[in-house]
Structure formats: structure tokens, C-alpha cells
Amino acid sequence: MTSEFNIINKYLSPLSAPEVGAFGLTDDAAVINPTNNKSLILTKDAIVEDVHFLAGTSPENIAHRLIGSNLSDISAMGAKPTYYMIAAFLNNSVDEAWIKEFTETLAKYNQKYNISLIGGDTVKTNNSLSFSLTMFGEIEKNNELRRNGAQDGDAIFVSGTIGDAALGLKSLIGEITTTESSKIFLENRYYIPQPRISLGNKLLGIATSAIDISDGLLADLGHICECSNLGANIYKDKIPLSNQTNELSLKNSELFEIIATGGDDYELLFTVRKDDESYINQLSQELDLRLTKIGKMTTKTNKVTLFDKRNDEINFSKQGYIHKI
């Protein structure tokens, strides 16, 4: 056994505690006992240097994006995360300090969400850094949130604020400049998704559809429209912006397209019946999380229409890059 793999074992094996069925990652496979009568929720996202994160991104921030984006998928189903497996395609840029920082960040998620690493594979390559994570969650049977349940007239809500991550990326690649504090805020919003696990869980039995915003607000609302066979009308002025994003948007109105289509928000977009709108407002207070109504579902099929202050339709060149299978 080379020292390289001893290092990986040293840092990865502890992440499998307390799940005894992971056997400290020593066997061919892990053995898990799912809770009887619960459904298992499974998602798998892959991220690649220079595609999903910039070359030179710290191991801490790579870990945040890798695990945060997958937890966000779990939140969109309303489930509770349980386990994860990682395939790591590493290269010569990775040393022991890198692995230490990467796994220390994973350990924080283990603690925060009560999850554990139950297996994976590590390969040394000459490629740019690539990772695939499989995340497991649990939920009561037949209870999960789906994309296809929205009804005509349902209110459309989003959590948190939109566009920060897309502007954070623009700042990182030097395409926009702002104050030092805004820069830090926006870049952290890009690097460190805030998966809305508690919100997703509270929406069970309430939301008629839900999705997490990874491809961009318009594209992901488009997915709900396609799956529900409906259209959606939303209003530019209702889209919740952070102070930092609002300030940049006021200075340069062209940034609004990036805000609405840039993606990587990892906020939840969901629909509820008109009668449940007041519950969502209560929930916002309970969770101390902005939940904003941005429009409603319509019968006009499969199309998202965005209106400005004067009720004129806004058209963009694109509705976000779709990279999911």
C-alpha cells in the first residue's frame, strides 16, 4: 500500500463514523439498513474543475460546492439526508494538506446534518480535478416533493435571494467589481450553497411542486412548467435580491439577465395553493428565512413569462444552461 493511500484512508475513514455498515471503508461495499416503510431518496451530482469551479479553488470551497449542491437536491424532495459516497478523481496538485482541508470541511457537514460517508473510490489521474457524489436521503413513503404537481393558479415562491452566486462567479473571474465586503458576500454565496433541508421538510404536504435552483431561476421554473404541463407568470420586481446584488443591479441593469438565469443559487423554488400562502409567511418567520412570492402558475403551457414594472414581457437570449440528465 503506497503512502498516498494511507493518507486517504487516514482522512476518509473517520468520516464514515458512526455508520458501522461502512466498515470504516475497508470492505468491497457498505451495508446499510434503511428504515422500514420509508423511501430512499438518491441523487448524484458531478463537478469538474474549470466547468463547475475555477482552477485554484480551495479544497474547502470544492467540498462546500460538492456536498452543498447534492444536499440541495435532497432538500428539493423534502427529504432528510443520511449518507453519501464520493468518487474523487485527483491529480498531482493534491497533497496531504489538501486532503486534510477537504475532509475537515466534509466533517462539518457530517456533524451539521448527521450524515456519514459510506464509501467511494479515489483515482489518481492527469486530468483536472473531478468529483462525483452520491447522496442518500430518507422520507415517509409517497410523500416526496416532485416537479410535476403544480396546479393552475398556484403561487410561486422562492427561498432566500436570487442571483448572488451568479454575480459571485462574475466577481471571481473579474467581470464585475464591487466593494470588498460585497465581493466576499457574493463569492461565498457562489462557493458555499446553503441547502434548504429544513424548508424542504416543512413543505411536505404543502408544496404542490418544488425544485432547487441550480440551472437558474427561469430554467428551473421552466422544468416545473414542463413537468406540470403549465405556464408561469413571474414579476421582475418581486424577485428577492440581497442588498449587495440589488446595488450592483441598480448600477448596471444588464446584470438582471445574469441574476435570473445564472444559476447556482441552491435556493428552493416551489408552488403552493392560494390557501396555503399564509402558512408560507408563517414558515418564513419560523425558519428566519426569506420566502417570497414571485408570481403564479397559469394554463399557458410550458412557458415562463417574466414581466417588468409596466407589465411588459421581458425576453432574454437564454433561460440558463441545462446540464442535468
Added chain:
Amino acid sequence: MTSEFNIINKYLSPLSAPEVGAFGLTDDAAVINPTNNKSLILTKDAIVEDVHFLAGTSPENIAHRLIGSNLSDISAMGAKPTYYMIAAFLNNSVDEAWIKEFTETLAKYNQKYNISLIGGDTVKTNNSLSFSLTMFGEIEKNNELRRNGAQDGDAIFVSGTIGDAALGLKSLIGEITTTESSKIFLENRYYIPQPRISLGNKLLGIATSAIDISDGLLADLGHICECSNLGANIYKDKIPLSNQTNELSLKNSELFEIIATGGDDYELLFTVRKDDESYINQLSQELDLRLTKIGKMTTKTNKVTLFDKRNDEINFSKQGYIHKI
């Protein structure tokens, strides 16, 4: 949605049938209802062009290796495979014909093993082709085969023949030459693992330990020794060789080191109590599969000792490359 992703959806979505919880791969995650009171077996292997397969390998053979190596891990626990998820890191060399051939091969495994694709992610990169597959299996609770249960005096068995895949790789890279029919046999043994699912299943309650041979016979027996805190004595003349491998080995005695340490055999290596040896011989007939006793476990800790015809110890420079975490 770009045409590229329509192509992927066209070929990947059908692989999710009949699992309705995969939602035709349209949602953020899949929803699976595990069988009550069964354990879930989970494994994840990653493969990379130029590391695990040669550049220019056909999409059919990449699919064989990807899914076969993961099924082999499931067989080593004695479980029945159920679902899988794939992360595919593609590049410009992949066109529609490539995806068609790749997915047609996966479809054959779906049918043969009654498994289905329940999710994944596809990323276009500038890297060499890379894949990660997460395979799921089911088994009665507390029944799985492990690496750590071997006892002093247990007989050590292997399935099939050893070394064919390692010599197949040598043939592919032009380091050995042989007859055309031998070449085809050995190269297919490298490309197309034969996961021993039925054997693994039949060994439940019988084998005291089991592992699939991916790192090489000596290395993987070493894993059983470490996990069981025992040693092992095995005999060169007992190691089962195909006619093709035997012929090459007789011509060049140095090839034996490659046979015993080269790996990629994807045969099962397992231990049974002395009393169960006759059952294994019956099982060999029942499954029409060679099952050969190659030695026995000893109290000499953590060391695999290989003996020649004259009972002299054989020492190699290495015991196989260990790439698992």
C-alpha cells in the same frame, strides 16, 4: 436544452425502466422503496481512460468494465444487484453513435441482472473519459459476506481462472504476443468481467470471508488476511489457469508474477471451513464454474505466503497495486 443533452436523455432515460421511482431521470433525485427488513449493499467504483482502460477502448468495452467491476463488488458481499447511478465525464470524442453503443451495452446488463439506472449526472469536459458508478444491491439482514471472518485452517478457494485479464492487458499494449484465438480470449477476459453474482449468493452462510479479485490474487488475499488477522499459505501449482494463460506461462516463467499480482480478474476469492469443502465441489458442478482450493488460512499474521512445487517460498517485488479507498 441543447441537442447534446436531448441525445443523452434519449438513450439514458429508457435504462431507468421499469423503476418508476427514477421518474425517467427527470427529477432532482430518485425515490426508491427498499424491501423491508433487507440490507442495502452499496459500492462505487470509478474508472478513467489511460488509468483503468486504454485510450480508444470501444464504448461497449468501457460499459462492460464499468458495470462489471461494480457488479463484482456486489457479488463479493453475496448480494443481488438492484439499481445503479452513473456519473459520466465526457469529452469531444463522444458522439451519438458512442452513446448509443454505450447504452446498448448497459441495457444488456439491465436485462441479464434485472437492474435499472436510477439517476446520474453527465458533464462535458476537456479531460480524458472518466466514469463513476454507484451500484445498489439487496440482501437479508446481517447475512452479507465480509473480509474479516476467515478462521485458522479454513480452505481458500478461487472461482474461474486467474491471470487472464492481466495477460490480456499485456497483449493489448503489445508486451506479449500469442495466437489470434488466445489473444481474443485474454483481451475479452480483461474487458468483460464476469461478475459471480450466483456464486456469491450461494456462498451466504457458507463462506467465512470473501472478496473479489480486482487488485490481484496476492493483494486481495492480503486484504482478507489483514481484516481477519490471519496469514495464508497458497500453492503456485494449485492456482487455476486457463489453457491460454498456462501455455504462455510455460513459455515464459516470468509471467507468473503478473498472473498472481496483475489483478482485474473479478473472480471471487473466499474461505470456507474444512467441513464445507465438499459442498464447494458440489457447487462447482451446479454452477458449472471452476472453484479451486489454492491453500489455507494460518495463524501467521497478515502475511500471504506463496509456495512452489518444492515447498520453497516464492517472493515477488510487489503484491499488486492497491487503488481502493
